[in-house]
Amino acid sequence: MKILETRNLSKFFDGLKALNGVNIEVDKRTLTLIIGPNGSGKSTFINTICGFYKPDGGKVYFEGKDVTGLPPNKIYEHGIVRTFQTPQPLKKLTVLENLLVAERHVGENVLNALRYGKWLGQEEELVEKAFRILEFLKIDHLWDRESYKLSGGQLKLVEVGRALMTNPKLIVMDEPIAGVAPALAHDIFRTFIDLTNKEITFLIVEHRLDIVMSYVDYVYVMANGRVISQGKPEEVMNDPKVVEVYMGGG
Structure with missing residues (x-):
């Protein structure tokens, strides 16, 4: 199809x-x-x-x-x-942070940002989703490394990970x-x-x-x-x- x-x-x-x-x-x-x-x-x-x-x-x-x-x-x-x-990538951010910023969530809305409980659950879900993607790509061991420290091949995988965060x-x-x-x-x-x-x-x-x-x-x-x-x-x-x-x- x-x-x-x-x-x-x-x-x-x-x-x-x-x-x-x-x-x-x-x-x-x-x-x-x-x-x-x-x-x-x-x-x-x-x-x-x-x-x-x-x-x-x-x-x-x-x-x-x-x-x-x-x-x-x-x-x-x-x-x-x-x-x-x-x-x-955003080079000063870690690998995990680069994935997290790829997907919009409710906390980005000004009103919702003031309602901590409204978006905290989604924030936790996004972190779990990002770690699942990093594990799938076999770069979960790099989750806390700043992106500018990665090799060219690792950066390519981060790009793939950011794409996957958007479903x-x-x-x-x-x-x-x-x-x-x-x-x-x-x-x-x-x-x-x-x-x-x-x-x-x-x-x-x-x-x-x-x-x-x-x-x-x-x-x-x-x-x-x-x-x-x-x-x-x-x-x-x-x-x-x-x-x-x-x-x-x-």
Whole structure:
């Protein structure tokens, strides 16, 4: 069953077609990968579906609803969460605190903040939820460490943890294992597989094909703002167009 669909999605920058009629479908509880050479339109595509850019043509549907051109906060409310290539934690906060600030709760309301008993219970529930997520990600031993002391791979997991605190339906990730050691990169993708069993879907842009291809369910290849190939990983890797345009650097 589809969770995300784009139809003839287009985006222009100063007359340049960054996206030229892109049609992509993402099934629920899958890992869908987008690859392509630099400048192919991958980042523009995910920025457009997540509301950071407004499309100049076409449609974006999420769970069958038209979400075309909605701002990022409205996209977020529908259950789409975006993470970035460079993690953006609050560096002076601990790992646990970074997860806690990711989800709004009743204590943030001015009136409710004065009613201690109203939000104390939810505060405790959020801490328990954050620890469950940290345990699932196998970084619960880092809960009280300031984020600036973490490695690049650990920061990526904190980003995933912050996304999970918002109860997402779809997580859109831009190079989640860039700069991460191979062993941890494999651990991260095994975690993604486990999360698909918990009703979470992933749309991922990534360059490290030697690692990701053994984990993803479906692949789209972009070049010059268009999808030039799609299919199962083995089908895409054997497509002459992919070899020429992507693998061959042509």
